[in-house]
Amino acid sequence: MLDLIIETILLVLLIGTGIAALKMKDLLASVVLFGAFSFFAMLLYLIVGAPDVAFTEAVIGVVSTVFFIAALNKLKRGAR
Amino acid sequence: MNRGFGSIVLDTSFRVLVPFTLVYGIYVLVHGEYSPGGGFQAGALLAVGVVLARLVQGREAAFNIKGTTALIVAGIGTFIYGAIGFSTILFGGKFLEYGKLPFKVHDPAELHALGMLGIEIGVTICVMATIVGILDALTRGEDLS
Numbered sequence: 001m002l003d004l005i006i007e008t009i010l011l012v013l014l015i016g017t018g019i020a021a022l023k024m025k026d027l028l029a030s031v032v033l034f035g036a037f038s039f040f041a042m043l044l045y046l047i048v049g050a051p052d053v054a055f056t057e058a059v060i061g062v063v064s065t066v067f068f069i070a071a072l073n074k075l076k077r078g079a080r
Numbered sequence: 081m082n083r084g085f086g087s088i089v090l091d092t093s094f095r096v097l098v099p100f101t102l103v104y105g106i107y108v109l110v111h112g113e114y115s116p117g118g119g120f121q122a123g124a125l126l127a128v129g130v131v132l133a134r135l136v137q138g139r140e141a142a143f144n145i146k147g148t149t150a151l152i153v154a155g156i157g158t159f160i161y162g163a164i165g166f167s168t169i170l171f172g173g174k175f176l177e178y179g180k181l182p183f184k185v186h187d188p189a190e191l192h193a194l195g196m197l198g199i200e201i202g203v204t205i206c207v208m209a210t211i212v213g214i215l216d217a218l219t220r221g222e223d224l225s
Contacts, residue, residue, distance in 0.1 A: 059125055063128060
């Protein structure tokens with residue numbers, strides 16, 4: 001029962017951050033929200049019993065955030 | 081190299097985070113059979129260590145790897161994978177058939193673990209160098225810090 005509640009909360013947060021990352025006008029805020037999306041996906045993988053996938057997701061979430069910010073820096077940051 | 085960089089927060093977090101991340105990457109690599117983790121995750125963790133050093137200290141960081149060097153190192157990692165894979169063919173087995181490796185061990189399972197460790201070292205080196213190379217290509221011509 002507790003598992004179900006936690007899964008529901010995480011799924012709602014996952015969908016919320018995903019939609020917010022898509023709708024956001026500022027690209028930097030979008031990237032940060034995508035990092036939060038990746039974090040909630042990692043927690044969800046952990047809850048449903050896939051620690052290996054969760055580990056990969058955590059590390060790759062950090063690396064992809066750095067990549068996106070580096071690319072934004074090249075785009076003369078703030079471009080809409 | 082003994083120059084001041086960043087603020088005291090950046091300095092302290094660099095000294096705490098980067099060595100821990102690198103050592104944890106090595107741990108994930110050699111302990112990957114018994115716990116979550118393996119070659120890809122270990123390589124990504126080592127790359128996160130290098131990227132953190134790069135973010136804090138800029139292009140003259142202590143652990144920085146240049147883009148061209150990263151390409152060569154990624155090739156070396158792939159070569160390790162391929163060399164172990166094809167050496168088992170030379171000793172009369174199939175591709176990646178660890179049982180045919182020419183080491184004297186009393187247990188075939190130990191041979192499997194040894195071969196898998198070699199494969200994962202190759203994967204780790206390749207993944208780490210590739211991530212650092214991508215970051216270098218993305219930040220070419222400017223300083224990220």
